Amino acid sequence: INIPIAYPFRKISDIKSIYGKSEGTILPNYWDDIPEISPFANEAINLSTGDSTITDQEGEYRLKLPEHNVYTLTTLLEGPYVKVYNDDAEEMMFDANFSPGYHDIEWIVDYDPELAAEALDEGYMDQLNAFYHINRVHDHVKNTLGYEGMDWPIPVTIRSHEVDDAYGGNNAWYSRSEKKLEVGRGGSSARNYALFSDLFYHEYTHAVNDAIYE
Numbered sequence: 001i002n003i004p005i006a007y008p009f010r011k012i013s014d015i016k017s018i019y020g021k022s023e024g025t026i027l028p029n030y031w032d033d034i035p036e037i038s039p040f041a042n043e044a045i046n047l048s049t050g051d052s053t054i055t056d057q058e059g060e061y062r063l064k065l066p067e068h069n070v071y072t073l074t075t076l077l078e079g080p081y082v083k084v085y086n087d088d089a090e091e092m093m094f095d096a097n098f099s100p101g102y103h104d105i106e107w108i109v110d111y112d113p114e115l116a117a118e119a120l121d122e123g124y125m126d127q128l129n130a131f132y133h134i135n136r137v138h139d140h141v142k143n144t145l146g147y148e149g150m151d152w153p154i155p156v157t158i159r160s161h162e163v164d165d166a167y168g169g170n171n172a173w174y175s176r177s178e179k180k181l182e183v184g185r186g187g188s189s190a191r192n193y194a195l196f197s198d199l200f201y202h203e204y205t206h207a208v209n210d211a212i213y214e
Helices: 124-144 161-167 197-213
Strands: 017-026 036-039 044-047 052-054 060-064 071-076 082-086 093-098 105-107 154-158 172-175 180-183
Touching: 017 071, 017 124, 044 060, 052 060, 082 124, 124 154, 124 180, 124 197, 154 197, 161 180, 172 197, 180 197
Parallel strands: 017 105, 082 154, 154 180
Antiparallel strands: 017 036, 017 060, 044 052, 044 071, 071 093, 172 180
């Protein structure tokens, strides 16, 4: 999914850089929380020059440029520690043309908890929540617990068709054989699993245990 958003040109403090901050809409804990705008750390930012970088813990990025020009900046909900997939539609993508200077990357969506079980937003909230919380738990495991064995991009699929087929959407799991997370859309007995932070933390812990003891 392309999100064409025009951002106002801001002050240029370095004519040979494009820099700014990535942030997006997330649910802190549960489906009915008030959405928050949080920095998106560990996000891969790609430039049409072929250069790339990763956002820091504050969601900030900087890319140096060969000359003053207009460049295409592209990013998906992926990075060194997670890659998010959506079985219902194309994955979200930010794609914009920027001049040198400061430019924010904003993954901002409207969220109505009363419609959380519906497919009206094509999985935007699900994907943003998955990207944010998997990165958050990865950083906790690495920086607080001191385990570095999860420094790889684990695949996470929201609105999983595998879960649809096996449980009517009412489940989520970590696959030891395929090293991936499958997250259900919910159904008759549960809400969308991707709207709960503890779901991601729980399933990611299975992946950590698998990495430690395999």
